[in-house]
Amino acid sequence: MNENAPNSMMNGRLHEAVRKGNLSLVRALLNEGADANNKAKDRYRTTPLHQACYFGHLEVVKLLLEKGADIHYKCQDGNTPLHVACCIGHLEVVNLLLEKGADIHYKSQYGDTPLHQACYFGRLEVVKLLLEKGADIHYKIQYGDTPLHQACYFGHLEVVKLLLKKGASINAKDHCGKTPLYKACDEGRFEVVKLLLEKGADINAKNEYGDTPLYKACNKGHFEIVKLLLAKGADIDAKDHRGKTPLYKTCDEGHLETVKLLLEKGADIDAKGQYGDTPLYKAWDKGHFEIVKLLLEKGADINAKNEYGDTPLYKACDKGHLEIVKLLLEKGADIDDKGQYGDTPLYNACDEGHFEIVKLLLEKGADIHAKNFDGNTPLHNACWRVCTPLYNACWKKGHFEIVQLLLEKGADINAKDHRGKTPLYMACDKGHLELVELLLEKGADIDAKGQYGDTPLYKACDDGRFEIVKMLLEKSADINAKNEYGDTPLYKACDKDHLEIVKLLLEKGAAIDAKSQYGDTPLYKACDKGHLEIVKLLLEKGADIDAKNEYGDTKLHQACYFGHLEVIKLLLEKDADINAKGQHGDTPLYKACSKGRFEVVKLLLEKGADIHANFDGNTALHSACWRGRTPLHNECWKKGHLEIVELLLENGADINAKDHCGKTPLYKACDKGHLEIVKLLLDKGADIDAKGQFGDTPLHKAWDKGHFKIVKLLLEKGADINAKNEYGDTPLYKACDKGHLEIVKLLLEKGADINAKNEYGDTPLYKACDEGHFEIVKLLLEKGADINAKNENGDTPLYKACNKGHLEIVELLLEKGADVNATDAEGKTSLHVACREGHLKVVKFLVKKGADVNSKEKGGETPMHWACGKGHLKVVNFLVEKGADVNSKKNGGETPIHWACGKGHLKVVKFLVDMGADAHAKATIGMTPFEMICCNDDLDLVMLLVQRSCCDGHLEVIKKLLERQSFRGKEDDRIPMEVERLTIDPSVQDLSGECCKKLLKLTHVTFIESSEAEGGGLKTIGRDAFRSCPALETITLPCTVQVIQGYAFGFCSALMEVHFPEGLKRIERRAFFTCSALQTDKIPSSLEMIKSYTFHSCSALTEVDMSTALLTRISSYAFHSCSPLESIKFPNTVEMEA
Secondary structure: OOOOOOOHHHHHHHHHHHHHOOHHHHHHHHHOOOOOOOOOOOOOOOOHHHHHHHHOOHHHHHHHHHOOOOOOOOOOOOOOHHHHHHHHOOHHHHHHHHHOOOOOOOOOOOOOOHHHHHHHOOOHHHHHHHHHOOOOOOOOOOOOOOHHHHHHHOOOHHHHHHHHHOOOOOOOOOOOOOOHHHHHHHHOOHHHHHHHHHOOOOOOOOOOOOOOHHHHHHHHOOHHHHHHHHHOOOOOOOOOOOOOOHHHHHHHHOOHHHHHHHHHOOOOOOOOOOOOOOHHHHHHHOOOHHHHHHHHHOOOOOOOOOOOOOOHHHHHHHHOOHHHHHHHHHOOOOOOOOOOOOOOHHHHHHHHOOHHHHHHHHHOOOOOOOOOOOOOOHHHHOOOOOOOHHHHHHHHHOOHHHHHHHHHOOOOOOOOOOOOOOHHHHHHHHOOHHHHHHHHHOOOOOOOOOOOOOOHHHHHHHHOOHHHHHHHHHOOOOOOOOOOOOOOHHHHHHHOOOHHHHHHHHHOOOOOOOOOOOOOOHHHHHHHHOOHHHHHHHHHOOOOOOOOOOOOOOHHHHHHHHOOHHHHHHHHHOOOOOOOOOOOOOOHHHHHHHOOOHHHHHHHHHOOOOOOOOOOOOOOOHHHOOOOOOHHHHHHHHHOOHHHHHHHHHOOOOOOOOOOOOOOHHHHHHHHOOHHHHHHHHHOOOOOOOOOOOOOOHHHHHHHOOOHHHHHHHHHOOOOOOOOOOOOOOHHHHHHHHOOHHHHHHHHHOOOOOOOOOOOOOOHHHHHHHHOOHHHHHHHHHOOOOOOOOOOOOOOHHHHHHHHOOHHHHHHHHHOOOOOOOEOOOOOEHHHHHHHHOOHHHHHHHHHOOOOOOOOOOOOOOHHHHHHHHOOHHHHHHHHHOOOOOOOOOOOOOOHHHHHHHHOOHHHHHHHHHOOOOOOOOOOOOOOHHHHHHHOOOHHHHHHHHHOOOOOOHHHHHHHHHHOOEEOOOOOOOOOOOOOEEEEOOOOOEEOOOOOOOOOOOOEEEEOOOOOOOOOOOOEEOOOOOOOOOOOOEEEOOOOOOEEOOOOOOOOOOOOEEEOOOOOOEEOOOOOOOOOOOOOOOOOOOOOEEOOOOOOOOOOOOEEEOOOOOOOEEOOOOOOOOOOOOEEEOOOOOEEOO
């Protein structure tokens, strides 16, 4: 209803007539057109029917219903007329509404049903009627309350009886786990509690926090209910989720009589809560003296600690409960007991300023010197501040009387905390002038330094404590004392803008140009912060205006960087060097530009600042920019400050100046996407195609970053659309690489070469396929891109899409006519590479489109070889289904099963054997798949092939392999890992690399000396030959050995002795790396060279004698990290590296 309509006044009169129950007027108004459903202008937006129900005007209700009043209309809080009638208890109205079809289950905004409302207000007759009419007795509102919860909470005993009689759940829980009994206990409804217990309510039911009805009754101090609950068997020591018992909660709230009752009934007097607090702890924490007294009389542990180590005495001192402190001390509380952080009761009393308690504790003998971090116990070690009571009194509160008292009792006036701070320091920090005076009178060390070297004077200057600074200076404090950063009190006062303190310090002779750790002076700091008055004062007093810090910055640099215009004007008036260079060549102008300080830039240019700095060494500003950028570069790159760019150009800045990477301001603006600056630079004649160090033009950079509008602008202004960088990439290529579709479209529209190749022969289409940009690939093909163009390796776009597994692109390329069997320079097809990478869906599609499953590369490899070698079982399975040859041989004779065995792909090998692969096939080098896996020590594959009877000789072959003890060297042969003893006969001339690697059980090696003619016998111990044989202890090399290659005995951690033969010429890089037990024999005279890191980390070496050797060279780090090595004897012939 529109309340602004002409009958709005009539509607208002209708509401008033309804409230008064004026039936005839109500009828007349309705007949004249008043709206029976119009809403009142009160906050509840009620209808006339709501109001009639509220006031119980039965006949008016009837009339409104006859006139079409909405019986289910919800007012602002969601209540229907039935809710209102039930709430007030108008039984006849309720009955009428129900007869007229009012929904008995309608819910208000908070989920209340009419039954909830009736129970809430105790309307017994209405409750009876609603139940008779089928109201849901178990329904829960928004917070989980049932009607029984409501009745119990408000103590409506007769309603509770009725609900229980009608079957209400006596132990139903609301959303917080509260039962009706809990609610009744909470509100002290004794008769309701009694009734519920008689009806079997769960007396120990807990809510979600673990509170029981007893806990809640104790909390609220409902003595009679507590008494009743205990009589009915309530758990007296039940704990909530924080470990608190009913007794704990009662002590917390201070209900003395309830405490007495609980103790009489046997409550645990020392039960601890979650944090270890006992009832006694809580009672004195809250200052409940009588309860504390009672608990102590009943035997409560007076020194019980919580998990923070706090005792009752500690907490009472903290809270200032003097009478409780007296009582606890009388009862024998430990006066010096320390908490978790080492704080004593005296410490805490001083902290909080409880003078009378401090006095009492000292009278009772409290340790005045106790520190809360003395290192004697684990508890002490957990503390972090090392504060004494005196320290604390001076720091936090400035408790003058307590400080006096502590000093009278002999407290250490110069005791330091773990940061080296004394009581005087802390008093200065907090501005306690009287304390400072007192401490100085009592002999406090005026210049005592804290952890970082700060003195009391420094701290007072830091915090602006003028009177304290004055007092300290009068008492001869060191005015120029520096902290560990080199800061003086004057420096700090300038930093914090304390002008009066700066004046005072200068009057007293403070060093005006004293430098900090990084070379900053007080003037530098004042300029840095923009403190104009201090800058003026320092300059008047003769501060060095051009002194530089260790980065080469002057005061002007810093003021310009932070944009302090008035300070800059002052510095320039005082002839500060306007073109001074910083360590990296930055000038004040560059600094101002970098932060976009337009007014500062303008001022500097007016004052003659050099605008052309470009790191070419010609001017002060040129050599200033460490990156080779001018102020103009900076503006075009970092911030995009258009006004500053305009200003710089107006003042003659070189628009095409290049930085050390060859980049111009235009390039930088394109990089950062500053469109307006790009427009300005182009209008001013910037070189649109100027190339950077790697040949990129501004156009390259704009499309690289996806700045569409800038790309469009550059093209409109004539930028070279096909310009190539040093890699041959065009803008189109790079846009395809980055996936900028709109830019690709634009470039093609403007005539970009669609098939332009870079130095590797890659086209834009190739790159788009590589990166998986489907829409760009589609566009390029529509525009005529060469679909089969090959790069220098012979790769086509299809090849690259298959390599990356971009199925959609593969489908598109083949649909558009790509050659499915095109080969690269090595003869690989797209199918080869898809099988190699394991892209099954791509493989399936390629085969569907005619890819040859048995096509061979130049080396003879088929797609099957690659799939097997990479272990792609599903791909292998599919290829076999499509007719791939499982026994196809590559040029070296290796079949797919060779590749699978060589890489240890068990499932693939199993599948191939099942598919008929020849496990006896020999490669050109003479090895079968079985021999290959034996060499690789792959027991799982060995057993697989044995079980499948895939090896000649079966078990006997394996047995011989595992049991053999003599080794006849043969290329690619390996010794089984189980070997413990090894004999090598003289027919072996070279131990090949890794032949004995990782023989975990090998302890002895015997070389049979050669009796053959010259040239026979072992000559080389190959790389990694005995690497990582951790059990090998000693070895005697045959006289024929001439070379020991890298890592030959590396990581043989048990190797203690090596007997080198005469005739050995070279020991190569890392041959004995990390042989931590090695104690080498004398080096043979024949040795000519020891390479780098040969004996690295041989930590047992103590002496090496090379004096007779023919050594000509020992490379760097040969004996590195041989920490106990005491003696090395070198020959005269040797050349040493660093």
